[in-house]
Amino acid sequence: MDSAFQKELTCFISLKYLTDPVTIGCGHSFCQACVCLSWEGAKIPARCPICRNTSEQTEFRTNILLKNLVSPARQASLCQFLSSEEQMCGTHKETKKMFCEESKNLLCLLCSNSQEHEAHSHCSIECAVEEYRYHVCLLSEIISSEYQKLHPILLEEEKQHLEGLKNEGKKILQQLKKSEATMVQKGRHLREMYEELMNMCHKSDVELLQDLGDILTRSKSMQLNMPQPVNPVLSARPITGLIDRFRQFQVEISFSYEISSQNIMLFDDVRSLRLRRDLQEAPFPSGRSHYFAAWGDQAFTSGKYYWEIEVDSSWDWAVGVCKDTWLRKDSSRVPSEDTFLFLCVKEDNRYNLLTTSPVLSQYIEKPLGQVGVYVDFDSRSVSFVNVAKSSLIWAYPACSFNYPLRPFFYTGHT
Template identity: 25%
Template sequence: MGSDFSMVKIRKVTSCSICKAMMSHPVSINCGHSYCKFCIQSYYYNVSPKTGQELLGCPLCSSPFSLENLRPNKELETIIDMIKGMGEQDHDTVCEEHEEKLSRFCEDDGQLLCWRCYWEDQHKGHNLVGVKDVYQNYKEKLQNTMIKLRELQENHEVQIHFITSQIDAWKDAIEDRRQTIKSNFKNLQSFLQEEEKFYLWRLENEEKQMLMRLKGSKADLQQAYERAECQIQELEAKCQGSSQKLLQDVKNILSRCEAMKLNPLEADPLKVHTKCNVSELYFDVKTILRRHQVSVILDPSTSHLDLTLSNGGRLVTYKIFHGDLQTSAKRFYGLPCVLGCACFTSGRYYFEVSVENATSWDVGICSENVQRGFNMKKEPEFGFWTIKMSEEGGLEALTSAPATPLHLSEKPQILGVLLDYEAGAVSFYSVTTGSHIYTFPKASFCGTLRPFFQVYQYSPLFLPTISNQGKM
């Protein structure tokens, strides 16, 4: 009995204070305390990132140490090997109550018993067998359970990698959609900024919710992986120990291990649901623009001699050598141009021009006192803010030379022109698609501004009335 008692003390000395089991590959740190090599490394890697310190305190005495100073404790490892050898001869564990050798195993309660426990009333009628008789059977069960746990752990690792790839793919998809949304909203300029913020908020909220769900799944899998690791270590320690140690609480351990299962992974395809189709918003764009709409008719006193105006002043066509018109200092005589009657000196104004029957045209805003002869230059420095369509050059903004090419997915049928006098801006829109075409760089307007039109052969321009434009 004295020998058994001493053995209990030795086991306490050889036990790791971190995992509470007999040390595996014992190492000593600066202060002299010893731990399992794996336990002290895990302790260091778990605590060091949180504290940001390279030196950590010993778990027992708080003396500083680092992983660089770990030293294998060969003497302690020799003692542990001796204890394990003795354990194989059934001299490892004694009954804590009676201090007698644990030689029997109660199948009903899953407990190790000494000969005195055997006669207690609480075990009467139970199936009591010798330790040696059941040792091999339970060892095989533990080993089989350990194999299953390893398979479970490997499956968890596969799922973790899958979730990680999903997170990366989801972030890439979100970034692609974010850039698409930003690009579309750029074409709609300032009045769609609030809509842009709204859609981006929805996208980011969707991103956060999905990432939260994916990261939660990953965290759950990581925890399950780590639990399996702990169980495996416990089973390894059991299998390396004596028969008594192996059978101690073996049924409870098996029950806990077998209860661990791999939950099926939800592998639904990741799909970004937030969409922004700018073409679907053009009705709202037209509504906003038409808040500032004015009715424009053509001014016959400014019309070039080769132009013909309808009686209502809303249709202009190019016709060479038509009837005589009264001479006027306001009339264009160099190029076939005409101004609108409306005069703008402040505020915001919007008008529309039907160009569906025209292959070539110049439309925009100009100062009232621009040059009207052969030397006129349709550039902002000379009081012109216009865009031009031609069969040769396509669509372009007549900026300071050279002109700025403009690219549209489809030719506009109705052109919208927005003037913001105080902001110094002239903007153009395709009413057909509700998309922004071009805005001239900020200018400092002064004096009176008027609608401007240049007409080409076989390319009539029409100014619709407000009542005929289907305002929504």
């Protein structure tokens, strides 16, 4: 086939023969699916992938002439492929012309009539290709139609989600500003009271006895009305289809368990890190809790993986992944840049949710039930999800790692 003619029948985007070809305003033609996906999310007006001319077109009609030209060209290409020496039947040295519906293999006529295949359904390869292509195109149209219905719903949901987070952020900022103003005012009063107490130390015994009752009363009143710290919490907003999307890559994780209450100090290290911000000076508490550590038996190096872990009723737990060599038996290292963990850490009588590394506070609701972990080696990113709420907890930016990762789960009872 003439190469120039073949080029005219080839989609510039997919570099394959045109499928359901459409022609846009500038005259260039593409597969309908290719141009729709290419223009999805593009600026309005979109541009032709070849000449870069703008186009306001949003609806497409199949170019029947091109479609009729592509069909024989595709058949000729198939015949040329099947006639090649590499595709000849190795047993009978015949051209493969038949397709077996049961085994999904290409066969020559003699093989199709053999004892192995005589009870199977067969048809010519050309007919099979056309039938399969018809079903694929039909399914593509159905999926495209459903996507066109769903896409604006998802965009509106995303818009509402972002708007809700924006409004929540404004409210939290107002709370923080109000709390800050109150704290400044209380701090001024405490300073004044401190100066007054210092002055009283220099008064005579009689004056001290006369004024002590009044200042004690005011001191108690001030202590009772001390402002409480603001603990902002962003609500978990559900994302349609989030869990279904991740569960396409769901795997069963086998863990190797071992209990270590002496050597692994993850939660205590995080507490020290948050309180002191100086790892060299942060002492490890002498009292040890009973910690239950679990490492995945398999280290992942490529692909996409998702699993869910039940977080128990303890205050302290951590889920995620770590570098294959990060945490071993008898190790006592604090969270490093080789860890991607979501932690719930008890501090006094409340909990803090954090991610590593670095250690960042997450101002969200505490997940109940299961936490999902999604690892994407294509983008080299890790994400955590609240399964019950179908909401995203935290996603690390792309290119966060370039080494094998091992699933990790850690819990402690204090």
